[in-house]
Amino acid sequence: MADLQPHSVSKGHVADGTVSVPLFRHVMACLDRAPQAMQILHEASALASLFGADVTAIRVLPGRPSNSPCADPVDWELTRREEIADLRRLAEAAGAPLGMAAIVACGSPMACVEQEAHRRGVDLLALGAGAFGASHRWGLGGTARHLTETFHGSVLIVPEEAAGDLPRKRRILVPMDGSPSAEAALRYATAIARSRDAELVVLHAVSLSGLFGLGDAGQGTGSPWREVRQEADRLAADRIRRLRRLLPLDGKNNRVRRLDDDEPRRALMKAICEERGELVVLSARGLGQDPDLPVGSTADYLLSRAVTPVLLIRNTEPSSHRSTRQAPRRLAETWRAR
Incomplete structure (x- = not known):
């Protein structure tokens, strides 16, 4: 088994004889205003630092799809700036890197996260068990489950129980x-x-x-x-x-x-x-x-x-996450698409 040394993964690779295996390159933290948001960003930043990956924080506000103009562009721009400022404050408290990108989108959380993750080449998604909605006592929330099952890369889940524990x-x-x-x-x-x-x-x-x-x-x-x-x-x-x-x-x-x-x-x-x-x-x-x-x-x-x-x-094969667009989907999803 290849042995990962912290110094050897600082640039996102590990030497395994003559084989260089790419690891995480881009980590995206999905942050709403839940209590565990800071821990999600902290865990995501720690993993990104270890594997030499970029970090992006995304917050999705409910509304029409992100590719449609909002009802009041001025109000939306003010709201977006306030949310980005809040993400920056959260990043400072969580010890996130200074170069962290912050995204505020409007629309369906599932669609916005999937679109931005694909566009930015994200291979590790960090989110709460009840991301962008309520989680169940025994089970993931709808958005968290959908992203866990359909996202092509690895996923970090932070449960509500972990916040303030x-x-x-x-x-x-x-x-x-x-x-x-x-x-x-x-x-x-x-x-x-x-x-x-x-x-x-x-x-x-x-x-x-x-x-x-x-x-x-x-x-x-x-x-x-x-x-x-x-x-x-x-x-x-x-x-x-x-x-x-x-x-x-x-x-x-x-x-x-x-x-x-x-x-x-x-x-x-x-x-x-x-x-x-x-x-x-x-x-x-x-x-x-x-x-x-x-x-x-x-x-x-x-x-x-x-x-x-x-x-x-x-996707732990040497070709890494980028060789695969997404995880296998359930047969039920295929039937629903018909």
């Missing part, structure tokens, strides 16, 4: 299932942990109850079930050893935590709550390869119940 431990959490995409996400997490002098914790959930199609009714103490369980435990132990070898050697507190005897998604969510890390780095897709799902089932489960900022890594 007690300081979390300097700890970066990485759920891993052994897939190549999860290992690629670990590279990003390693660089972030090093830059913040944070502990890196890999979470690996092992499901013994659902092996080979066996549910709870298939469990028992007989010899066949015991052999299945022993084989599963051996495979899990081998994977844990491999995950430990992937951890950087210079992090003395880095560790792998094995999660047993629970449904994997619930076990991961429970561990994230227990660890109280400051950031979860998660691959958008894992071992599941359903092309009709824009986000894997585990990633969707954790995003919908996030209690700490989650960085959803998408």
